[in-house]
Amino acid sequence: MSFEKRLEKAIARKENEIEKEHKKIESLEEKFDAHKITRAEFNIKKKKILEKIKSINSRMRVLQGGLTRERRHQDELAEEKRKKKEEKQEKKKKKKIK
Numbered sequence: 001m002s003f004e005k006r007l008e009k010a011i012a013r014k015e016n017e018i019e020k021e022h023k024k025i026e027s028l029e030e031k032f033d034a035h036k037i038t039r040a041e042f043n044i045k046k047k048k049i050l051e052k053i054k055s056i057n058s059r060m061r062v063l064q065g066g067l068t069r070e071r072r073h074q075d076e077l078a079e080e081k082r083k084k085k086e087e088k089q090e091k092k093k094k095k096k097i098k
Helices: 003-033 037-096
Strands: none
Touching: 003 037
8 A cells, every 4th residue: 555545544534533523512512402511511521622623633734744745756756757768768769860
């Protein structure tokens, strides 16, 4: 499996984690609306979950940056390979002419 694929999988996992955390917030809101927990308890738990979402988002941004760097690197390698191939063909043409 290529490095690029692993980064994409890791980003997808982080997105799933964020979705799960949003579902936790929704369930907390339901409990609060049903008067099972107090407003203070709701706010404390919600704040912890939001901090966790923020940290997951930052990790995901780092992974996305790594993915873009890897893609840029792959493009550069492909460009170098293409240039070398063109130079080789030009040398062959020059040899045939002589």
